[in-house]
Amino acid sequence: xxxxxxxxxxxxxxxxxxxxxxxxxxxxxxxxxxxxxxxxxxxxxxxxxxxxxxxxxxxxxxxxxxxxxxxxxxxxxxxxxxxxxxxxxxxxxxxxxxxxxxxxxxxxxxxxxxxxxxxxxxxxxxxxxxxxxxxxxxxxxxxxxxxxxxxxxxxxxxxxxxxxxxxxxxxxxxxxxxxxxxxxxxxxxxxxxxxxxxxxxxxxxxxxxxxxxxxxxxxxxxxxxxxxxxxxxxxxxxxxxxxxxxxxxxxxxxxxxxxxxxxxxxxxxxxxxxxxxxxxxxxxxxxxxxxxxxxxxxxxxxxxxxxxxxxxxxxxxxxxxxxxxxxxxxxxxxxxxxxxxxxxxxxxxxxxxxxxxxxxxxxxxxxxxxxxxxxx
Numbered sequence: 001x002x003x004x005x006x007x008x009x010x011x012x013x014x015x016x017x018x019x020x021x022x023x024x025x026x027x028x029x030x031x032x033x034x035x036x037x038x039x040x041x042x043x044x045x046x047x048x049x050x051x052x053x054x055x056x057x058x059x060x061x062x063x064x065x066x067x068x069x070x071x072x073x074x075x076x077x078x079x080x081x082x083x084x085x086x087x088x089x090x091x092x093x094x095x096x097x098x099x100x101x102x103x104x105x106x107x108x109x110x111x112x113x114x115x116x117x118x119x120x121x122x123x124x125x126x127x128x129x130x131x132x133x134x135x136x137x138x139x140x141x142x143x144x145x146x147x148x149x150x151x152x153x154x155x156x157x158x159x160x161x162x163x164x165x166x167x168x169x170x171x172x173x174x175x176x177x178x179x180x181x182x183x184x185x186x187x188x189x190x191x192x193x194x195x196x197x198x199x200x201x202x203x204x205x206x207x208x209x210x211x212x213x214x215x216x217x218x219x220x221x222x223x224x225x226x227x228x229x230x231x232x233x234x235x236x237x238x239x240x241x242x243x244x245x246x247x248x249x250x251x252x253x254x255x256x257x258x259x260x261x262x263x264x265x266x267x268x269x270x271x272x273x274x275x276x277x278x279x280x281x282x283x284x285x286x287x288x289x290x291x292x293x294x295x296x297x298x299x300x301x302x303x304x305x306x307x308x309x310x311x312x313x314x315x316x317x318x319x320x321x322x323x324x325x326x327x328x329x330x331x332x333x334x335x336x337x338x339x340x341x342x343x344x345x346x347x348x349x350x351x352x353x354x355x356x357x358x359x360x361x362x363x364x365x366x367x368x369x370x371x372x373x374x375x376x
Contacts (some may be wrong), residue, residue, distance in 0.1 A: 156283030171323035178283030263343030
């Protein structure tokens, strides 16, 4: 497959990615057929193209994503690490902690509140275990001087869609505020965890076929119908997010392209009681990939709304930020403080959420798993 065809700007490839990045909400027995229909292309071409993108490293992974906020304890963690240990700490959390997902070194344009917290990670700890104890454990491992744990009180936006966001004008937004989603843990049976584990694993290139889930059911020794029934029960419980082809967006692609160059974490401090209003207005802006209500505390100037946006030009991202600021003012939501942190070195992997995986993690390190459990 030629570099021209694999380019994210090739008309067919762009049409496929515009759907496949974050356009398939829910579970689909034949996800590639749905992508093909929406992109106006034949299914065999879509499968072949996504397989080529995956093998070339342009797509990082293809998988069914879950609403993991309902399955594990999660938070954004900002770490204060001595500068000479910063990159070693980054490597350790990315390489050795299965429960750290996004790992990013961030910087600010000036000496802002929280500027000393350079290392940022998303952390998810499986049910039954303590998020705080895990963070303290890893803080000792990396030699962190301090850390701030910021669980999401509420979610307003969660997606990727870097290809479809390329040409957005600052201020482009939905007709209505984003609806809030409140994390609430869902308990599963051992059988359900087994099916979920098979469902969530990324698809290998050879698994990119018209009905990819038949082989997953076979791997478990389950009739296909029973596997589908279990997955549909996950949908009813609100555990299924979307089927997605995750584009590599933090590094230069093998084709020489850069999908994004800047990763901005926007911060707003709004008056207590206005968090849902502010989050809904921020989350309705199409440039935003993630938006949350998180309490950042005095270390970060009392910030309580955070959002992420990506782009190829810093000035354009700042223009989007200015448009959101203006919109908040127009909506009558006073902002006491606002700023942005910029992403530098970055790695992304799915956080492990299986309780059995945390038990194994502890035992491999000579830790009694019971000492890491959450308080009853």
